[in-house]
Amino acid sequence: MKTENPKAWFFVLPVLLLVAFNALVPIMTVVNYSVQETFGNNVFFWQGLDWFEQILRSDRFHAALGRQFLFTFLILIIEVPLGIIIALSMPRQGFWVPICLVTMALPMLIPWNVVGAMWNIFTLPDIGLLGYLMNHTLGINYDMTQNPFAAWVTIITMDVWHWTSLVVLLSYAGLVSIPDAYYQAAKIDGASPWKVFRYIQLPKMKTVLTIAILLRFMDSFNIYTEPFVLTGGGPGNSTTLLSIDLVKIALGQFDLGPAAAMSLIYFAITLLVSWLFYTLMTKDDEQ
Amino acid sequence: MVLELKEATKVVRGITHIKPTSLKLEPGHFNVLLGQTGSGKTSLIKLMAGLDPLASGQIFLDGQDVSALSTQKRNISLVHQFFVNYPHMTVFENIASPLRVAGMAKSELEARVQEAADILQLGPMLKRRPQELSGGQQQRCALARAIAKESRAVFLDEPLANLDYKLREELREQLPELFAGRGAVVVYATSEPEEALLLGGKTALMDDGVVTQFGTTSDIYRKPENLTAARVFSDPPINSAQIVKSGQTAKMETGVSWDLDGAAANLPDGPYIVAVRPHHVTPFSVSASDVAMDGTVLVTELSGSESSAHFQLGGDGWVSLAHGVHPYEIGENHRFFMDPSKAFYFAPDGRLVA
Numbered sequence: 001m002k003t004e005n006p007k008a009w010f011f012v013l014p015v016l017l018l019v020a021f022n023a024l025v026p027i028m029t030v031v032n033y034s035v036q037e038t039f040g041n042n043v044f045f046w047q048g049l050d051w052f053e054q055i056l057r058s059d060r061f062h063a064a065l066g067r068q069f070l071f072t073f074l075i076l077i078i079e080v081p082l083g084i085i086i087a088l089s090m091p092r093q094g095f096w097v098p099i100c101l102v103t104m105a106l107p108m109l110i111p112w113n114v115v116g117a118m119w120n121i122f123t124l125p126d127i128g129l130l131g132y133l134m135n136h137t138l139g140i141n142y143d144m145t146q147n148p149f150a151a152w153v154t155i156i157t158m159d160v161w162h163w164t165s166l167v168v169l170l171s172y173a174g175l176v177s178i179p180d181a182y183y184q185a186a187k188i189d190g191a192s193p194w195k196v197f198r199y200i201q202l203p204k205m206k207t208v209l210t211i212a213i214l215l216r217f218m219d220s221f222n223i224y225t226e227p228f229v230l231t232g233g234g235p236g237n238s239t240t241l242l243s244i245d246l247v248k249i250a251l252g253q254f255d256l257g258p259a260a261a262m263s264l265i266y267f268a269i270t271l272l273v274s275w276l277f278y279t280l281m282t283k284d285d286e287q
Numbered sequence: 288m289v290l291e292l293k294e295a296t297k298v299v300r301g302i303t304h305i306k307p308t309s310l311k312l313e314p315g316h317f318n319v320l321l322g323q324t325g326s327g328k329t330s331l332i333k334l335m336a337g338l339d340p341l342a343s344g345q346i347f348l349d350g351q352d353v354s355a356l357s358t359q360k361r362n363i364s365l366v367h368q369f370f371v372n373y374p375h376m377t378v379f380e381n382i383a384s385p386l387r388v389a390g391m392a393k394s395e396l397e398a399r400v401q402e403a404a405d406i407l408q409l410g411p412m413l414k415r416r417p418q419e420l421s422g423g424q425q426q427r428c429a430l431a432r433a434i435a436k437e438s439r440a441v442f443l444d445e446p447l448a449n450l451d452y453k454l455r456e457e458l459r460e461q462l463p464e465l466f467a468g469r470g471a472v473v474v475y476a477t478s479e480p481e482e483a484l485l486l487g488g489k490t491a492l493m494d495d496g497v498v499t500q501f502g503t504t505s506d507i508y509r510k511p512e513n514l515t516a517a518r519v520f521s522d523p524p525i526n527s528a529q530i531v532k533s534g535q536t537a538k539m540e541t542g543v544s545w546d547l548d549g550a551a552a553n554l555p556d557g558p559y560i561v562a563v564r565p566h567h568v569t570p571f572s573v574s575a576s577d578v579a580m581d582g583t584v585l586v587t588e589l590s591g592s593e594s595s596a597h598f599q600l601g602g603d604g605w606v607s608l609a610h611g612v613h614p615y616e617i618g619e620n621h622r623f624f625m626d627p628s629k630a631f632y633f634a635p636d637g638r639l640v641a
Contacts, residue, residue: 179369179371181367181369181371182371182373184333184336184338184358184365184367184371185365185367185371185373187337187338187357187358187359188336188338188358188363188364188365188385189384189385189388189432189436190358190359190360190362190385190388190389191359191384191388192359192388195388199373199375199376199384200373203373203374203375206375
């Protein structure tokens with residue numbers, strides 16, 4: 001028989017308070033804005049779900065959301081396989097291990113706005129090293145400030161440079177935890193390198209890869225700083241991702257109601273996709 | 288199918304793990320590699336399996352030089368001391384994995400897996416994952432994989448070491464019949480002399496990275512070539528003491544002496560080493576020819592059917608192992624009896640002389 005002790009709730013209380021102040025209270029203020037029209041001097045008018053309807057029906061939101069999904073999709077299909085390939089080719093032991101690990105970790109240690117600024121300067125067609133080389137030495141027309149395609153190539157490349165390491169390091173951690181005995185067993189079974197990857201390395205990496213993909217999804221879906229510094233959402237609106245659009249609405253136009261509604265929709269989408277992905281990936285293990 | 292090593296060596300970063308070793312292993316019986324931990328059993332198996340490269344020498348499988356052939360192409364099986372199964376696959380898929388790699392047809396594959404599973408009593412577990420099995424079942428799954436494959440050589444690297452006593456006995460009884468009639472060379476590594484004797488066949492004694500003696504298990508047990516071989520093939524370790532032979536008499540440093548007969552009597556006078564297995568040293572006299580010796584009891588162990596006593600005899604620690612329950616007291620001076628007809632005599636350099 002289970003005995004219940006009501007005192008147990010006291011032990012949960014600190015966590016509840018922390019979560020309340022950390023997450024619930026800020027979210028509730030956003031909810032508060034999203035259902036009202038806000039004027040100065042704390043004057044509010046009830047709007048119901050009008051703002052939500054307006055956002056969900058707006059072409060501007062659809063376009064930004066589309067760009068956001070495209071961006072996240074592109075960086076995921078590049079960074080995940082690339083990260084796995086790099087992790088597989090890294091040495092398991094010896095002198096080069098710490099050097100590889102530190103080199104891999106470096107891009108992640110750079111502050112996000114610095115990454116944006118670095119790539120901005122690097123790719124400027126007149127003074128940037130890459131921009132100058134492309135345009136003047138190789139004769140390829142490349143200008144991320146004018147050409148939307150060049151701008152996309154640049155933000156994708158920047159994100160791949162910045163964040164592939166995360167996938168590499170997590171995959172590597174999964175790989176080194178595989179005991180030699182499995183590789184030996186596979187050799188004895190006569191397995192080819194592809195089979196070893198498919199049936200030993202990949203399953204062993206599954207957990208860390210799930211985490212890696214989840215983190216990369218959330219971070220890339222919420223990305224703001226780097227593209228803001230690099231392209232500022234341009235040229236035109238071509239690289240205006242959701243968060244950049246949100247900031248334009250909230251701080252540029254000071255439309256607090258629609259901005260709050262958009263934040264909640266944005267949050268809901270991130271949460272939903274993460275939850276769906278995580279549930280799908282971990283479903284097998286629970287059986 | 289014959290597995291043959293010719294002067295095979297293994298060197299890792301300048302350190303010799305396996306000294307030049309020549310062996311000819313045949314099917315039809317167990318080939319036991321017997322040696323203490325660190326004697327090179329696993330190293331030798333990895334060498335034969337092709338998991339580690341040869342530094343020099345050659346390995347032949349059925350006359351074919353496989354020295355440079357990769358493990359994948361040697362068609363062999365290996366069962367580890369640790370239970371190695373693919374954790375995300377079912378038992379069925381685990382047993383089937385080498386067959387799948389070989390591209391076997393579905394119907395034949397299923398029949399082979401079913402047969403191996405039946406032999407090892409895994410029939411009802413085929414849909415489970417390895418971590419849902421007990422230790423003994425996990426190891427049986429690994430064994431089933433080795434059997435289903437019908438490989439040219441099967442290496443069993445202390446496969447029972449991590450099982451509990453009962454399972455170990457049960458599986459050990461089954462092992463010889465599992466591989467009987469399959470035509471594969473079976474190599475079984477163990478550190479327990481008892482296992483070598485129970486599994487029979489041939490035994491290769493290993494010590495410090497080299498096979499010191501190879502032959503029929505019972506021959507080796509009866510005639511260890513040297514003191515090291517005698518020590519490896521005895522559990523508890525064989526008792527030994529320095530003696531001096533003069534005329535027909537052997538005399539220990541402690542003063543214990545006895546008359547020599549047979550081959551030992553014809554040896555030239557001088558220093559020798561006598562060695563006697565623990566069960567030939569008893570706390571009671573068996574025959575009139577037994578040699579009495581007094582020692583200080585250090586440690587005693589009772590297992591119900593047997594009692595053992597470790598005692599100090601001059602400068603050497605000796606062990607007595609006798610049937611029945613014998614009361615000892617730690618620290619007491621106890622009289623033990625040695626059967627001199629069962630004694631081995633070694634030259635000071637360790638060679639068996641009588």
